Amino acid sequence: MSDVCIVGIGIHPFGRTDGVSGVDQGVNAVRAALADAGIAWPDVQFAYGSSDSAGNPDTMVDRLGLTGMQFINVRNGCAAGGSALFSAQMAIKSGEFDLGLAVGFDKHPRGAFNALPSEYNLPEWYGDAGYMVTTQFFAAKIMRYMAMFGISRKSLGMVAEKAFRNAVHAPHAWRRSPVALEDILEAPMVSDPYSKFMFCSPAEGGVALILASEKKARELGKPLIRLKAATMRTRPPHSFEVFAPMVDVVENDSGPRGTASRIASADAFRLAGIGPEDIALAQLQDTEAGAEIMHMAENGFCADGEQERWLAEGRTEIGGALPVNTDGGCLACGEPIGASGLRQVYENVVQLRGDAGGRQVPGNPKTAYSHVYGAPGVSAVTILER
Amino acid sequence: MTERQYRIGSKMHAIAERLFTQDVPPRLVGGRDRQSGRIVFPCPEGESHEPVALSSEGTLWSYTVQRFRPKTPPYAGPEAFEPWIVAYVELPGEVIVEARLVDVAFEDVRIGMKVSFKPAPLDPAAPEGVMIPAYVPAGEAA
16 A cells, blocks of 8 residues: 655635635645646546535636546535545545545635534524534533643633744734734633634635655655545544534543544554654644644643643743644634645645744654544544655 | 424423423423433434433533624524523433523633523513523522
8 A cells, every 4th residue: 555645735825815716715726736746737636625615626627627537525514624635645545546636725704604503413493592603612612621621711822822923934824913922811702711812713715735646756756745644533422512402421521521533633643653752743723722722632642631731831832842733723824614624734744844934843853743623523633754 | 483483381482392391390301312312402303212301400511601693594692692601511310401501690600500490581681582491500490
């Protein structure tokens, strides 16, 4: 079975780009990725594309060229980009194809996401009563976690502060100005304990990754960035999820519950044959500040409750023991659902190539990790190795 | 939203059918999986689950405060917005349900506090309007 390599990357800046459609932002990213790989569109044998609300990705062939290639549309909540990449690498691992594309883009209106109960098999009254709001779940999840594991609100603020500080050096990020910790903590509340700076915003953007078999990658003469693992899993029993009117009662509720992220992460480390201690940098889903904190533990990087000390010691800073969300993550880049998971992998490739400029992780990193979580309880993880 | 209002007791109109029992005071209705015995909320349509009246007493498992008016659709609450508490209430041995927590100041809410079931109006300015599942601090229930 061939290793899968990432041989080309392209991104359309995240944020708001008036007058450019979501599809066109995706096309822009694809053209950049083709140029980076040194190939032409007709060389691409297949594609998996993700978009939640900016149209079907396969329509991109109208812009890129009608070559008759295979193009599958992927929709999987906020894990859509990660799921597109997961699917794309399987097509190469199977031996069926040598060269393909994972692409994601989106363009969301301002304000909270427009989820409807029927899309999640929920009764209409659930939406009528005001519960189709993702921020409620994320806030309630961290509220319980803080009570159980002694996480302070200041730590939430420090995560957001780091995101905006890192993004200053990321040309593709949306919000590139530092925000003082005090301003983050004292900003208007959106959903307790989170202020407005602690949540990411729905946004726009596009990301494209060109994947190749190892043989093909060598032919192209590209540095070999290997996709050592890409996993995608759904939730286990008793988990606590977004858009869920209920949670199961468990006999002993004093420890953390199982999550899709925990399974996807364990799977990824098993496939890659390495452990969390071997990872040089990580992009962890941070749709809100507490998610980064909880996902540090769910992905095996620390024990529940250790995050308070990790943050105080600066361990997740660029230059720390495990830099997390080096481009500012969702907090600074915003979240175009279809593109978000692929942005993380884009950033990891930039870092492994040593091209990250002011946000470059020092020490010539050789491994990088990415993780996304989405409704209604799906997660995708990748591990890259140079 | 008249078609979604269902009469309960003498004055209350629940936001959906099969959500509350006909008792006075009403209880919340869950569903017991006929195969596994797992209790879920709300009770799904069809034959797979048997409706069960859930415990009226529980403890607060987690919560947050909704500080902005959710988008319409789907939110059907009043245009005038006042923040409210979203609660997850553990009904011991049964299920943890998502509902409102009312009749308590935001700063007095604590995980682990005892609460009792007491449906609340979707629009606080229309106390006999559409009722949604809600809890109050234990001891203050009707």
